[in-house]
Amino acid sequence: MSKQKPSIPKGTRDFGPAEMAKRHFILDTIKKVYQKYGYAPIETPAMENLSVLQGKYGDEGDQLLFKILNSGDFLSKTQESDLKDSKTLQPKISEKGLRYDLTVPFARYVVMNQHNLSFPFKRYQIQPVWRADRPQKGRYREFYQCDADAIGTDSMLCEAEIVLMIQEVFKLLQTKKPDSLDxxxxxxxxxxxxxxxxxxxxxxxxxxxxxxxxxxxxxxxxxxxxxxxxxxxxxxxxxxxxxxxxxxxxxxxxxxxxxxxxxxxxxxxxxxxxxxxxxxxxxxxxxxxxxxxxxxxxxxxxxxxxxxxxxxxxxNVKMGSICGGGRYDGLTDTFGLPDVSGVGISFGVDRIYDVLDELELYPENSESSTQVLIVSFDDESWKYSLKVLQRLRNANIKAELYPEPVKLKKQMKYANDKQIPYVILVGSEEVKTGQLTFKNMQDGTQDNLNLDSILKHF
Amino acid sequence: MSKQKPSIPKGTRDFGPAEMAKRHFILDTIKKVYQKYGYAPIETPAMENLSVLQGKYGDEGDQLLFKILNSGDFLSKTQESDLKDSKTLQPKISEKGLRYDLTVPFARYVVMNQHNLSFPFKRYQIQPVWRADRPQKGRYREFYQCDADAIGTDSMLCEAEIVLMIQEVFKLLQTKKPDSLDxxxxxxxxxxxxxxxxxxxxxxxxxxxxxxxxxxxxxxxxxxxxxxxxxxxxxxxxxxxxxxxxxxxxxxxxxxxxxxxxxxxxxxxxxxxxxxxxxxxxxxxxxxxxxxxxxxxxxxxxxxxxxxxxxxxxxNVKMGSICGGGRYDGLTDTFGLPDVSGVGISFGVDRIYDVLDELELYPENSESSTQVLIVSFDDESWKYSLKVLQRLRNANIKAELYPEPVKLKKQMKYANDKQIPYVILVGSEEVKTGQLTFKNMQDGTQDNLNLDSILKHF
The missing domain is CATH 3.30.930.10 (Bira Bifunctional Protein; Domain 2)
Incomplete structure (x- = not known):
């Protein structure tokens, strides 16, 4: 294998831990509200048969579908005449595509499961979709959609609840600075x-x-x-x-x-x-x-x-629409199930991400990340730290021990980089007395405390 | 558009609300433990450049990669001679593929972000992968992997913590019946x-x-x-x-x-x-x-x-391995970053799903689903119910009102189908007195309570 400089496809993104924390903040908030209003989650496969996807998004949409090459000897079923141009060849060598939105797969799901579903069926779905669009600022080839739909009822209660859900989502997203988003x-x-x-x-x-x-x-x-x-x-x-x-x-x-x-x-x-x-x-x-x-x-x-x-x-932020939706009557018609009314809403996660960034609405510390790092000075204190670590974790505290007693500076840098809010320092003195140095990384203050007092702190 | 009977690609699955609740139970448990041990989430795109994926999984793996057809006029850059067989044509008309596992994308991520990451870098990643395998019982073309890796340290602390994480995951998964899984x-x-x-x-x-x-x-x-x-x-x-x-x-x-x-x-x-x-x-x-x-x-x-x-x-359950992993030294070599040792673990979500099903280890009620349904008898009580609904939700109770005051039987069926544990019945008597009928759907008992008492119940 030759060494290669790796790259990522145009229009796609990696999300590192810091971005994931922000994205989870948004998605978890929306999820929580959807659930509170009785919407239940479903997931559909990334791949759909092209027969399901094509003809649903207009000519432009059909062109923007990512199509998957049939596996194996994909040319074996083609004839000479199929090879004349891409448009003729494509349906012969590709039967599946990546989903373009969550609405058509949902309609397919409802039709395929119509006899097992209890109507009105209220589902939410948070999954990526793919579009072979020209990538540009704020437009990606892979992005998440975040939909809720109620199908099988024409009660205006759904519309009213959509308004309330939107209000609640944006209220929760502004917890840090209420009313900062107009x-x-x-x-x-x-x-x-x-x-x-x-x-x-x-x-x-x-x-x-x-x-x-x-x-x-x-x-x-x-x-x-x-x-x-x-x-x-x-x-x-x-x-x-x-x-x-x-x-x-x-x-x-x-x-x-x-x-x-x-x-x-x-x-x-x-x-x-x-x-x-x-x-x-x-x-x-x-x-x-x-x-x-x-x-x-x-x-x-x-x-x-x-x-x-x-x-x-x-x-008060320069940004297009960050949420949209409406009522539709014929969604499942195309799959042979007429007269099913539904109403849905979709939050634009990528745009909301930018809005919250601009207004500095993200919480300081992610709920999911490490709360305390133990830093040790030598082999003996490292070994002693294992017991401390175990007790912290037994108390359900998210805790780490730096894996080796390397230079203090390196261990502290790790805590800083990972934005870990507290550090426990363990050296020979701490091992002897059981009084541990407990440092607050935000304000730099530190105390000598025994482990019980530290546990109480959390 | 002609009406069509929709279908789903071979080897892929839809997950409805009941399956999602079970899958979330597993994934949330694993996530919680990964986080407790200091692993942070990342996500990589579904599509990778084929140059990143190919040559990493052996010849068989290369064949099992799902390849994406280039967009637009994909034949425009091909020559007559490229059309002679699938093997020659494929690289000319397809540059991207769906990820086959989470390990190679992770290695790519580490190499591309090596100057911004703080090592040891501990990440977890829970995303689907795709393999063009022949579908059979328990083998799917789309399935989730659930990996944690610590990279950039050769400390055996990582191995010891992997053992502890495995133990903790399976302990938590058996909360309902401790020690039922041997x-x-x-x-x-x-x-x-x-x-x-x-x-x-x-x-x-x-x-x-x-x-x-x-x-x-x-x-x-x-x-x-x-x-x-x-x-x-x-x-x-x-x-x-x-x-x-x-x-x-x-x-x-x-x-x-x-x-x-x-x-x-x-x-x-x-x-x-x-x-x-x-x-x-x-x-x-x-x-x-x-x-x-x-x-x-x-x-x-x-x-x-x-x-x-x-x-x-x-x-005590007939099932192959449900979790596996190990230490590797050369993962990022192929992308030009040598001498990085790492160790990782992966939980087999689909197999664990079946094991928990067999041992009946899933919790009765999903944490995320509706706790109470309000059932109303006529327009007046329906309207009154909206206030009740709002107060329940203000108390953060997951609550629904059936969208119309249709026949009681239909509304109760909805509660049953959705496994909603409590129902509040509102008729003209309830509107007059404010004493609501509060029914426990599990044991069938019911009480007349005012809303404050009902709120206290949750």
Missing amino acids: YAIKINNRKILSGIVEVMGAAGKETDFAVAIDKLDKIGEEKVKEELTERGFEQSAIDTLSPLFSLSGSNKDQLAFLKDFLSNSEVGQKGLAELNEVFDILDSFGANVPELELDVTLARGLSYYTGAIFEVKPQ | YAIKINNRKILSGIVEVMGAAGKETDFAVAIDKLDKIGEEKVKEELTERGFEQSAIDTLSPLFSLSGSNKDQLAFLKDFLSNSEVGQKGLAELNEVFDILDSFGANVPELELDVTLARGLSYYTGAIFEVKPQ
Whole structure:
């Protein structure tokens, strides 16, 4: 074997202990909240049959799927004519791909297990997904998704609970500095968008409308209007929209305006009723959610949403949406199980990671890392330290002994590098008296204590 | 999109909530113990460059790697002559593969991060790996590995701590029925095996010896001797071995015998010294490890081990080894970083899963699942239940309300299916009086309690 300088594939990352501690802080928080609301974990395989994945994410998505080469003599079943180009050859030599999101595998799971599941089925799923995207800042080829979905019920309780879960997750993530993150939970309903399009006299052009209005944040009202013109909306239709762009006031005020604005649209009224129900349920909960903002310009790209849509946007950190979701009605249709309504939410772990970094919201010490290092000066004290170590661990303290009694400086560097908050120093004097030197690495203070007192400290 | 009956790739599995709870019980236990001993988590990407993976697992391993088709027009860089067979074409159209184990990615990580890591570096890693093996009972194409390695020290403290970690993991896994699993932690040292081969006068044939002796459990002494003959060992050499096959008595007795048996082998004596040091350190810990058994016939297949080797075998459940590991000296050599000694351990999660199932060692209720379901009888009590729900969750109780006041039977079935241990029933009477019906689903008993009393119950 030749020596080689190893590398890692473009767009992928290693996570070392410090990054893992931060990621666990985020993921454990989300997990805890999902569980509190009755969502149960599932996991699906990294590989799916391409027949399951393809045709679900549009043409671009199909191209971004990582495809796995069939094992063994993969050319054996091909013919001369299959070799003419990549597009022809690919399906002949590759039957599996890496999952592109967690939603399609979940739909597959539900359909395959429909007779064993108890509905409504509420699951969460935290696993990596892979996309052969061009890597760039903040965009990776492997990244975690963190989804919760409730499927098999159309109760608006799910929508209300999604709002509460979002609020609780961000409250817990800010434990260190409450209210340091200013964010809005934006809510809308696809049926309201359909109603608006109906009022514009442009029924059937919902997708064009959604794509254009979705850019309001980035390009502003004028450009959105231009794009609507380009997409074939008439000027009179676009003029109808004007009051919506300047819509302000409380959620209640906006709902009152929309009731009037959408008075001629049945689907629009249905959307308003759904939205009102979500607000009513939140009231009945006795919940106070000032972060919740109705935003009639919120559209979200994915076309499979059919009811409520959500998005969370930080206001005091420059960052796109960090959480999103909505209700869909036809998720399992494609796998032969129609009429199953579901609603889901997904937290953007990588973006939340950066937001918490910027606001310095990570806890000082990771819950999972070593609490105390024993440093010894010679063979005799090293051996003595083993008993100390055993007693610390018996008391469920995460403890280490430096594996050899090497130079003090080297051992202390290890404690520093690993951010171990306490060090116990053991030399011949300590062995004789049983009074151990107990050093606080944060403030540099130290005490002579016997082991019982040290144990009490933790 | 045509409707299709979805399927899952051969050799892969979905894990539903019940399986996830059991798997988390195992993985969380192992994680907790790894952390207690100062091991910190890392994660590496699922995809590695094939240049990193290939040549590390032997020819068979190379064939079992899942290879990823290059994205886009993968044939564009190939020539006519590349298309002649799969073996020629594969490297031209595939540059990445899925990781085959956690050890090679770890070695790559250490080499790439050598200037930022503090040595000894103790990491654990719990992630899936993929192998294009023929699927069969208990053998999957995607499965989790669960490794801990300490790298950059040759202190036998690591070996001693591995023994203690194994003992602690299996103690915690048996919390429900202590001592129901009878198991042995078998330990040996590759240098002892080398010493034995030296004493046989067959130096250089260590691998042949290891492969043959490794089968002792399965094929017995006579067949092992036959295989040694086939592998070119002389009869006189094989006769030398006889006392080893009948070796019994305490670890101390066996060590005394080996000291004599290996008196002419320097490497053998070195192995014995290492082993003695492990036992000495365990004594100094004050640890009692009756499970630990010296087994001079333990060889373990992987050739990269150079010192201690470990294996855990259940004695009262029919199952192969459920944990294994050892010390290696040259792991990072191939990536250009020589002279780094390490020692590691890996728990076989899938096998442990089956062992715990057979011995019924899983806890009754998963820590992460819903503790109480609220069942309501009509719209009014449903709405009232929202306040109850909110108070339960404010007290950090994992709680759900059935999303609609449908038939009682349906709601109770949901609680049963999800194994929710308690149900609160809310009807018009309960709304009026505030006395809620609190039902224990395990024994079927129920009480009328106000919410404060119910909260106190948890």
